[in-house]
Amino acid sequence: MANLHNNIEYINALASSDPAALVRQSEERFDKILEGIADRVQQSDGREILMLAGPSASGKTTTAKKLAEKCTARGMHTHVLSLDDFYLDREQIPGAETGNPDFETVYALDLPLLRASLSSLLLGQETKLPIFDFTVGQRSELSRTVTLGAQDAIIVEGLHALNPVITDGLRDKNHLKIYISVSSRIYNEKGKIVLNKRNLRFLRRMTRDYQFRASSVENTYALWDNVRLGEDKYLFPYRDLADIKINSVHLSAPCVFRNICLPMLQNAHLPDAAQKDAQKLMHALRQFVPISPALIPPASLLREFLGNAGQEAERQTT
Numbered sequence: 001m002a003n004l005h006n007n008i009e010y011i012n013a014l015a016s017s018d019p020a021a022l023v024r025q026s027e028e029r030f031d032k033i034l035e036g037i038a039d040r041v042q043q044s045d046g047r048e049i050l051m052l053a054g055p056s057a058s059g060k061t062t063t064a065k066k067l068a069e070k071c072t073a074r075g076m077h078t079h080v081l082s083l084d085d086f087y088l089d090r091e092q093i094p095g096a097e098t099g100n101p102d103f104e105t106v107y108a109l110d111l112p113l114l115r116a117s118l119s120s121l122l123l124g125q126e127t128k129l130p131i132f133d134f135t136v137g138q139r140s141e142l143s144r145t146v147t148l149g150a151q152d153a154i155i156v157e158g159l160h161a162l163n164p165v166i167t168d169g170l171r172d173k174n175h176l177k178i179y180i181s182v183s184s185r186i187y188n189e190k191g192k193i194v195l196n197k198r199n200l201r202f203l204r205r206m207t208r209d210y211q212f213r214a215s216s217v218e219n220t221y222a223l224w225d226n227v228r229l230g231e232d233k234y235l236f237p238y239r240d241l242a243d244i245k246i247n248s249v250h251l252s253a254p255c256v257f258r259n260i261c262l263p264m265l266q267n268a269h270l271p272d273a274a275q276k277d278a279q280k281l282m283h284a285l286r287q288f289v290p291i292s293p294a295l296i297p298p299a300s301l302l303r304e305f306l307g308n309a310g311q312e313a314e315r316q317t318t
Contacts, residue, residue: 083158090137104230
């Protein structure tokens with residue numbers, strides 16, 4: 001990552017002189033990573049399962065979709081499977097009997113069904129896959145059926161995709177473990193951190209929650225500590241098991257999110273600890289040159305969080 005240029009002076013200079021180039025650099029860097037992975041998968045022998053794990057707002061959903069498209073373009077019919085569809089019904093989640101269900105633990109998943117499904121897929125058998133209905137907290141009566149051809153692949157994405165509880169039953173030669181996260185901070189010329197990795201993910205999640213989940217800034221903050229604890233406990237211990245690590249940082253993001261997130265943070269009513277963090281985030285965001293969200297391509301990973309956000313944010317925020 002020596003040529004990543006993850007310093008604010010470089011970012012702001014390019015955002016001022018040629019914002020489209022800043023966006024293009026971010027998109028091309030990420031696309032090149034995915035092209036390399038797709039090439040590797042194409043060279044594999046037989047059906048392939050790609051286990052894709054990463055923390056909240058790392059871009060798992062878009063990455064899985066993009067990888068599937070690239071693998072399919074290489075002649076491997078490729079499907080995407082979310083581990084979320086293997087959730088147990090809400091009342092069966094560990095801790096539910098005490099009123100404190102742990103939705104982050106791997107044991108919130110129907111592990112026997114998951115293992116059986118992955119084994120069946122690797123054998124090329126017709127496999128019925130569940131669909132979870134989050135509106136009612138139960139498995140839907142609907143399902144989908146997938147059969148992997150001799151050179152096809154399936155991408156399994158979720159927080160626990162690298163957990164040995166899931167992966168130890170898979171044949172090594174038939175699965176590839178991938179870890180994705182924002183793996184770079186943004187510094188200033190003095191070497192001081194302007195935005196750390198979790199800051200960058202939080203800005204993504206806050207925007208996504210607001211755009212797609214009717215969730216306020218206050219609610220995102222209320223959930224964030226538990227999200228972080230779940231990542232520390234259930235994900236990070238296994239990230240070094242990955243065969244491939246993807247850095248999903250987009251250096252254009254702070255410039256794009258600046259005028260979207262500043263009003264959201266300014267208008268939030270937060271408890272003291274969260275308010276202190278929000279003030280730090282606002283101070284950091286004000287240091288970036290804003291660029292229009294309209295420059296972000298429709299297929300960009302950032303669109304997973306932005307959606308159509310930014311139309312009102314074109315007004316300069318100071």
